Every structure is written in structure tokens, then in C-alpha cells.
Amino acid sequence: MTQTIDKNKFKKNFLWNVIGMTCNCFNSLFFMILITRINSMDDAGIFTLSFSIACLVYYIGTYAGRVYQVTNVNDSITDSDFIIHRAITCVMMVFISLMYCFISGYSLYKFTVVILLCIYKSLEAFSDVLYGVVQKNNNLYQVGISLTIKSVFALILFVVVDIVTRNIIYSILFAILAWILVIVLYDFKNVNYVSKFKLHFNISSLRDIFKNGFFVFIINFLSSYIVNAPKYALDGRASNELQAIFGIILMPATLISLGVQYFIQPFLEQLTSSFKNNDKKAFNKVVIKLLFITSGLGVICLIGAYILGIPVLSLVYGLELSAYLFELEIIIFGSILFALSLILSSALITVRYNFIQFIVFVITSVFGFFISIILITRFSIDGAAYAYSCIMLLEFFLYGLIYLMLQKNLFKNLEKEV
Incomplete structure (x- = not known):
């Protein structure tokens, strides 16, 4: 019962x-x-x-x-x-x-x-x-x-x-x-x-x-900066109208990235319970489940955006956006990588591996700052889309590498926290 x-x-x-x-x-x-x-x-x-x-x-x-x-x-x-x-x-x-x-x-x-x-x-x-x-x-x-x-x-x-x-x-x-x-x-x-x-x-x-909580704060803060780095780089380098267009084609990707929280929040208690019980197998099982669900939804979003993305956005906003299909697909691909990184980040926060994430975000933020300026200066709004996906690719690569490397000592912070 x-x-x-x-x-x-x-x-x-x-x-x-x-x-x-x-x-x-x-x-x-x-x-x-x-x-x-x-x-x-x-x-x-x-x-x-x-x-x-x-x-x-x-x-x-x-x-x-x-x-x-x-x-x-x-x-x-x-x-x-x-x-x-x-x-x-x-x-x-x-x-x-x-x-x-x-x-x-x-x-x-x-x-x-x-x-x-x-x-x-x-x-x-x-x-x-x-x-x-x-x-x-x-x-x-x-x-x-x-x-x-x-x-x-x-x-x-x-x-x-x-x-x-x-x-x-x-x-x-x-x-x-x-x-x-x-x-x-x-x-x-x-x-x-x-x-x-x-x-x-x-x-x-x-x-x-x-x-x-300092390193968690820095991680979250830099995470937000990374997602929006191209927007900030556009400020002063493009008109308000181009800023609006980039915001429009970035919006679906933003919703996809935020949508992964649907699956993270309800499973936090399971991650915490596995951490307390020193059950690494159960912990990894939840993480892998979230990664697979997010990847599957990501593929669906890429296909859906290719078929319906631009027509829907053009209809909703009353603008002609057909010239930005390639940029939309690139941005959505980047958002999927960001969503996967977010899952690994939440898992590492749960087991209190925060400093290593700080390093990841510092590296990615510095990279994002310069790559956004370079690509936007050269390609304008197209460069903003390219920069977004480059940033997300680097972030996911670093997170995946670190999570695999930490597997042996994943729960080493258990005694310190308790």
C-alpha cells in the first residue's frame, strides 16, 4: 500500500x-x-x-x-x-x-x-x-x-x-x-x-x-553566461532588430535546454538517496536514464525543427525567417549538448564535486567570450549561432570526460558531507 x-x-x-x-x-x-x-x-x-x-x-x-x-x-x-x-x-x-x-x-x-x-x-x-x-x-x-x-x-x-x-x-x-x-x-x-x-x-x-555553495553559484552563473554569451556579444555589434531575430531563433533551443529540468527535479531525491546509501550503481543508472531520455527528445526536436521550425516561428512572430533554418538547426544541436551537460552537472553537484565544475565553466566561459566576439565580428548573426554550438560542444566534452574519470571515486565526498 x-x-x-x-x-x-x-x-x-x-x-x-x-x-x-x-x-x-x-x-x-x-x-x-x-x-x-x-x-x-x-x-x-x-x-x-x-x-x-x-x-x-x-x-x-x-x-x-x-x-x-x-x-x-x-x-x-x-x-x-x-x-x-x-x-x-x-x-x-x-x-x-x-x-x-x-x-x-x-x-x-x-x-x-x-x-x-x-x-x-x-x-x-x-x-x-x-x-x-x-x-x-x-x-x-x-x-x-x-x-x-x-x-x-x-x-x-x-x-x-x-x-x-x-x-x-x-x-x-x-x-x-x-x-x-x-x-x-x-x-x-x-x-x-x-x-x-x-x-x-x-x-x-x-x-x-x-x-x-560558492562553486555551485559560480557554475550556475557561468552556465547562464555561456548560454547567452552570443547575445551579449551582439550588444553594440548589431542592431536591436538583429538582436531580436537571434533571440527568436534561440528561443526554441532555450526551451529545450530548460525542458531537461522536467526530468532532473523529480529524480533529485533518488540521486540523493543513492548518494547517502553509497549505491553508485543506482546513482549511475538514474544519470544514464536521464541522458538517454534527453538524447531521444533531442533527436525528435532536431527533426521537428527542420520540418516545422521556421514555418512555425515565421507564423508566430509574423516575420520572414526562412533564411535562418541552418542556424536554427545548429543552435538546437548545441542546446541538446547543453541539456546533457546539465544532467551531468546536477549529478556532480549531488555528490559535491563542485570545484572541478568551476574549472570547466571558467574554461568554457573564456572560450565563449572570445569565440563569440571573433565569429560575430566576422559573420554577424550567423557567427552568433556558430559560437553557441561551439561553446556547448566544448562544455559537453569536458563534462563527459570528467564524469568518466571520476567514476572510481565518485562517492568519496560522502563522509565529508555527512
Whole structure:
């Protein structure tokens, strides 16, 4: 009976997690479609760059992230510690965004769009720590429900306001309001139900999270930079219109990369359990399963994009994009490699191999910075697509090599963590 209940709970968690993450991931796509249709290509270009910046500083807000929080086996660090730590990093995230805009010398309009989207993503980052609390109590389905409500509510407000005002600043403000309301009325209620804690400022625990989660933070931060390095390189080297076009053909790949989290999140508890029980065979079995599922879906996506990708994108955005089929296929291939790397990264985070990943991302980021500039300077938007896949190929090669080399001592950090 217990096994049946556990299986039913797993299915419920998995299903709602997929629904919630799908809605959340697709929101940025819908925002981009609406802006392209309702506003202008110039606005679309500013939005896609601003959203990429917000996604980068988002990892300052999440810092070590939910994977680290959920797989934490150190009982001295409490839910209160994680929540207070996240509030601090979210403030840091917005402050750093302000400094970046000042240094970049953006116009007031572009400055405002960037900061509002960073605030929007800071709410997502804060929600994530609350999701970690309910997920540790095997209520991942509540995370999916929360993301679904927020995404639908924010999208409705964004659409209505943008149609009425044709101003993306007002639209983003109302999307922010939607997230705040759901956090207050739904997320806090779920957290209070499963975790009867009181907020307590523990400097020692906060220091431990900053220290022990540092390399996870760097990994996530550089991961976001790597994905968007061509976008950042396009800024100032191409018009807002070309920035928008690249954002459009990159969007399907972004969704594919994010989609792998559908399969990672529900299996985190299994990875953690195998780690605690020193069962390397079971651990590798889960990792291999995720790699095969992702590879299979990737092949389907490549075929689907070749047949339907450009026609669908052209229809949705109201633009002629037939000249970019080859670039779209290259980008999607790169996104599959990135998704596979993400699985190996999550596995290594679980067993607390973080420093070696830091090295991987430093190498890949430096490579990405230079290859993006070189290829974009020579080939413009085509160079951005080539750079994207080159970066992902190097990252996957390094991750695969390291994971194989560490097999003998994969669980050597077990005693240290416990």
C-alpha cells in the first residue's frame, strides 16, 4: 500500500512539475511574441537582451540553487537559514543589476526595462527557495501549481496592459504584481504548513551557505553566461532588430535546454538517496536514464525543427525567417549538448564535486567570450549561432570526460558531507 502511495505521489509531483515549469518557461516566449506583434522589433531587441541580463543575475539571486538546498544533508542548516540567505542574495542581485546598467550607459528606457526584468527574476529566485522547502517534504506538485498560477496570471496581465498601453514597462510592472500576490497568498501558506520554523538570523549558517555553495553559484552563473554569451556579444555589434531575430531563433533551443529540468527535479531525491546509501550503481543508472531520455527528445526536436521550425516561428512572430533554418538547426544541436551537460552537472553537484565544475565553466566561459566576439565580428548573426554550438560542444566534452574519470571515486565526498 505504501509503495502504491509513493508511486502515486511521485506521478503527481512529476506531472505538476512538468506543467508548472512548462508554463514558466513558455512565458518568456509568449512575452517575446506579444512584444514583436504589438510593439516593435526595436522593443523586442531591447527586451530579449534585457531578459538575458536578468537571467544571468538571476543566478546571483538563487546562489547555490534549489538542487543544493534539496540535496543538503547537513541538518545544522535550517529552512530559515536558506530563506534568509535567499533574501540577501536577491537584494544583491538587483543592486548589481543597477551597477551594470550605470556602467553600460544605457538609455533611461533600456535601463528601466533591464531593472524591472531583474526585479521580476528576483521574485522567481526568492520563490525558488520556498519551493525547496516544500520539495524536501515531497510536495513538489505544489511547486508546479504555484508556477502555473504565476505564469498564467502574469501573462494575462502582461497581455491586457500591453494591448491597452503598448508600453512594455507598464506590462512588466503588472507581471511583477502577479508574482508578488501568489507568493504572499499561496507560497507562504504551503511553506508554513510543512515547515513550522521561525526566521532566525544565524550568521554561522549563512556563512556556511555562502562558502559551501560558492562553486555551485559560480557554475550556475557561468552556465547562464555561456548560454547567452552570443547575445551579449551582439550588444553594440548589431542592431536591436538583429538582436531580436537571434533571440527568436534561440528561443526554441532555450526551451529545450530548460525542458531537461522536467526530468532532473523529480529524480533529485533518488540521486540523493543513492548518494547517502553509497549505491553508485543506482546513482549511475538514474544519470544514464536521464541522458538517454534527453538524447531521444533531442533527436525528435532536431527533426521537428527542420520540418516545422521556421514555418512555425515565421507564423508566430509574423516575420520572414526562412533564411535562418541552418542556424536554427545548429543552435538546437548545441542546446541538446547543453541539456546533457546539465544532467551531468546536477549529478556532480549531488555528490559535491563542485570545484572541478568551476574549472570547466571558467574554461568554457573564456572560450565563449572570445569565440563569440571573433565569429560575430566576422559573420554577424550567423557567427552568433556558430559560437553557441561551439561553446556547448566544448562544455559537453569536458563534462563527459570528467564524469568518466571520476567514476572510481565518485562517492568519496560522502563522509565529508555527512
